[in-house]
Amino acid sequence: MNISMIKQRAREIARVNKAILARICLIVGVIASIPSLLSSDNAIMSILHVIALVLLFAVEQGYVVAGLKAVTDREQELSDNDGVYGLVNWVEYLPTYLTRVLVNFVCVFIFVAVIIVCTIGSFGGLFAILSDPYGVSPITGIASGISTVSAICALIVVVLFVFVICWVNLRMFAMTYLHQEYGIKGFAALKESFTLMKGHCWDLFLINLSFIGWIFLCALIDMMISSLFGDNGISGLLGSVLSAAVAAYTYQPAYITVQALFYKEIAYKFYDEGRI
Structure with a gap:
């Protein structure tokens, strides 16, 4: 697969349609920023924050729709209606986005469990607790377990976790596109995406890596505003909206276009094989 040609073609398409694509990206970004308005230490606001996140699960489908068009x-x-497509069709796309969230949750859960085992199950703490569970307090066992060996193990696990979570998300890339084009949703979309992305994860990683500078810039703008005005309420919303605007009018039109074009390129073999 020629990544350079895909990126060049995507830039040409995005340049021709930049105005409308930028507006769509801005609409999606502003909607996705709404939960930051509810970010707070208050229990009620925290509950509302979670509810808002759930209700906006599928808002990013607007990127998929616009990119494919x-x-x-x-x-x-x-x-501009493409910007609210995922919000309007929330019920339709919830299974696919929820599946993606659940897969990431399982990965994080396994990671936390392994880290705990590495911490309390090292050569000191675990054996001490098992040999004398009443004579050795859990705190003492855990403290003795934090040794050089366990620290090295934990570091290795962290590195592996980052690799696995990146790999899993790369393999899940096509889920939302398959849902959009063929109505394949939920775990069926997960299975098809894993099959479709086999052998193409590195290509997608390189494409995403080429935009990392712009992504970091938007994150930096958000962090700067948060450090100046705080990250809750109106100030949090302001930071999120501003970073969304920067993204929408700089790299995002090209980004969603190259992702859609990449998906169409790798989906060709499915057409040829008659699988879809």
């Missing part, structure tokens, strides 16, 4: 010669169909 741009790369399949349907530019004339692009409209």
Whole structure:
């Protein structure tokens, strides 16, 4: 797969449709920023924050819709309504986005469990607790377990976790596109995406890596505003909206276009094989 050609073609498509794509990205970004308004230490506000996150699970589907239209010669169909597509069709796309969240949750859960085992199950703490569970307090066992060996094990586990979580998310990349084009949703979309992305994870990683500078810039802007005004309430919303605006009018039109074009490229073999 020629990544350079895909990126070049995507930039040309994004340049022609930059105005409308930027507006769509801005609409999606602003909607996705709403939960930051509810971010607070207050229990009620925290509950509302979680509810808002759930209700906005599928808002990013607007990127998928706009990207696919741009790369399949349907530019004339692009409209601001694409920015709210995922929000309006929340029920339809919830299974797919929820599946993606659950897979990440399982990965994190396993990671935390392994870290705990590495900490309290090292050569000191675990054996002490098992040999004399009443004579050795859990705190003493845990403290003795934090040794050089356990620290090294924990570091290795962290590195492996980062690798695994990146790999899993790369393999899940096509889920939302398969749902959009073929109505394949939930765990079925997960299975098909893993099959479709086999052998292409590194290509997608390189594509994402080429945008890392812009992504860090938007994150930096958000952090700067948060450090100046705080990250709760209006100030938190302001930071999120501003970073979303920077993303929408700089790299994001090209980013969603190249991702949609990449998906269409790797999906060709599915057409040839008659699987979809």
